Amino acid sequence: MIYIDTLPNDNVDEAVMATFAEKGTSRTLTRVYCRVRTKEAWHAITGWADGEPVDAILSDIEESGDGEACLIHGGNEGLRLCELTNVEDPDPEWDLDNPDQWGEGLIIVRPDAPVR
Numbered sequence: 001m002i003y004i005d006t007l008p009n010d011n012v013d014e015a016v017m018a019t020f021a022e023k024g025t026s027r028t029l030t031r032v033y034c035r036v037r038t039k040e041a042w043h044a045i046t047g048w049a050d051g052e053p054v055d056a057i058l059s060d061i062e063e064s065g066d067g068e069a070c071l072i073h074g075g076n077e078g079l080r081l082c083e084l085t086n087v088e089d090p091d092p093e094w095d096l097d098n099p100d101q102w103g104e105g106l107i108i109v110r111p112d113a114p115v116r
Contacts, residue, residue: 002059004073006105010096011048012078016105020071024060031087031116032058032072034109037102042084042114044092047074048103053094058115063108070115072107079104087116 006016033042047054054075063069072079082092082101092101109115 002061002071002073004106006076006078009077010051011080011103012105013103014105016078018106020059020061020063022059023062023068026057026059028055029058029072029115030056030091031084032107032109033087033114034107036081036083036104036107042087042089044082044084044089045072045107046080046094048077048080048094049075050077051096053080060111061108068111070109070111070113072109074106077103079107 002020002022004016004018008015032045045056047056056074059071061069061071080094080103
């Protein structure tokens with residue numbers, strides 16, 4: 001089981017509490033192509049814990065009612081994202097004050113979502 005318990009913090013405004021049934025492997029990632037906010041695009045992604053970047057983790061899960069999915073989760077303060085123009089763009093310098101970056105508690109994507 002994967003337990004997510006993120007309290008409101010400087011990275012995410014709302015608490016996120018959820019439990020997922022892990023169905024396979026977990027791995028780190030730094031890029032994901034998905035719809036976040038209003039459009040599908042490549043995003044740089046990192047976990048966020050205690051005010052610092054940490055690994056973002058992609059885990060195979062069983063999503064109740066929807067079947068197989070992948071959960072992207074990070075540290076005790078969620079995830080931090082930045083939309084990219086191109087998947088090969090360099091990693092951003094992660095900064096809570098950067099208006100081009102934002103926090104999410106977790107993200108659920110299709111099992112075939114492109115990741116790196």
